[in-house]
Amino acid sequence: MSELSPEARLSELRAMCPQIAIDGPSGSGKSTVARALAGLLHGDYVDTGATYRAMTWWMLQCGVDVDQPDDVAARVNEPIIELGVDPQSPAVWVDARDVSTDVRTAAVSAAVSKVAAVPAVRVRMVDLQRAYAENARNHGRAVVMEGRDIAEVVLPGADAKVWLTADLQARAARRAAQDEQLLGAQAAVADVAQGLQQRDTADSSRAATPVTIAADAVVVDATHLSVEQTVHAVLDAAAKQAGVADA
Numbered sequence: 001m002s003e004l005s006p007e008a009r010l011s012e013l014r015a016m017c018p019q020i021a022i023d024g025p026s027g028s029g030k031s032t033v034a035r036a037l038a039g040l041l042h043g044d045y046v047d048t049g050a051t052y053r054a055m056t057w058w059m060l061q062c063g064v065d066v067d068q069p070d071d072v073a074a075r076v077n078e079p080i081i082e083l084g085v086d087p088q089s090p091a092v093w094v095d096a097r098d099v100s101t102d103v104r105t106a107a108v109s110a111a112v113s114k115v116a117a118v119p120a121v122r123v124r125m126v127d128l129q130r131a132y133a134e135n136a137r138n139h140g141r142a143v144v145m146e147g148r149d150i151a152e153v154v155l156p157g158a159d160a161k162v163w164l165t166a167d168l169q170a171r172a173a174r175r176a177a178q179d180e181q182l183l184g185a186q187a188a189v190a191d192v193a194q195g196l197q198q199r200d201t202a203d204s205s206r207a208a209t210p211v212t213i214a215a216d217a218v219v220v221d222a223t224h225l226s227v228e229q230t231v232h233a234v235l236d237a238a239a240k241q242a243g244v245a246d247a
């Protein structure tokens with residue numbers, strides 16, 4: 001493989017309209033990195049966590065008992081969930097209402113693992129997520145999709161697969177700062193860490209698609225990296241996996 005300048009490498013990757021899967025635990029910086037990467041590639045950004053959060057928000061609004069998987073499964077086809085895939089302004093709507101902020105509240109965060117563990121929910125969400133990837137491909141655009149099971153389940157044929165992680169304290173600090181910016185509320189980092197840990201445990205021990213690292217994913221640990229360094233490391237990993245020479 002010949003050596004390429006960073007710009008040439010980026011435009012070669014862009015021209016491939018790749019599908020890039022970024023999985024990892026909450027607070028690992030996936031959203032920031034996936035959005036930045038989608039922007040660099042002029043592609044679409046798909047936040048799959050937002051689809052599970054939107055479903056959860058709707059269930060809570062409707063008074064569905066999220067501790068009863070059968071009750072959740074019975075209502076799963078009712079809400080219309082849509083994503084805004086522009087990495088500059090990602091958004092999520094339920095029945096045409098913009099719930100981008102509502103889905104980040106503590107109530108939704110506390111319930112989402114339960115809803116995401118219901119097989120019927122996962123089937124519907126995976127279909128929806130794949131439709132966004134298909135749409136990007138049909139329009140000749142790259143797609144950067146972030147979540148937990150993208151590499152293994154949603155897009156097993158993705159051109160690049162990255163597992164982005166960071167240690168719990170770093171993730172909690174990042175998530176607390178994000179939530180404060182979005183919701184205007186200050187949460188103690190220790191409380192956020194506890195919530196993240198509970199969610200990680202629930203997500204990786206559920207029966208339906210437990211969260212695991214895909215065997216063919218490249219692991220990037222962002223604990224000691226700045227945002228710029230992380231974006232660079234993920235871009236580097238993605239370009240190599242997609243077969244684009246590095247500079």
Ligand code: DC
Nearest residue numbers: 026048049052112113116147148149
């Ligand atoms: O990334 P996040 O915190 O917004 O994810 C919210 C929840 O959805 C979390 O409990 C994990 C779950 N999730 C999932 O099961 N599969 C995905 N592809 C994305 C998120």
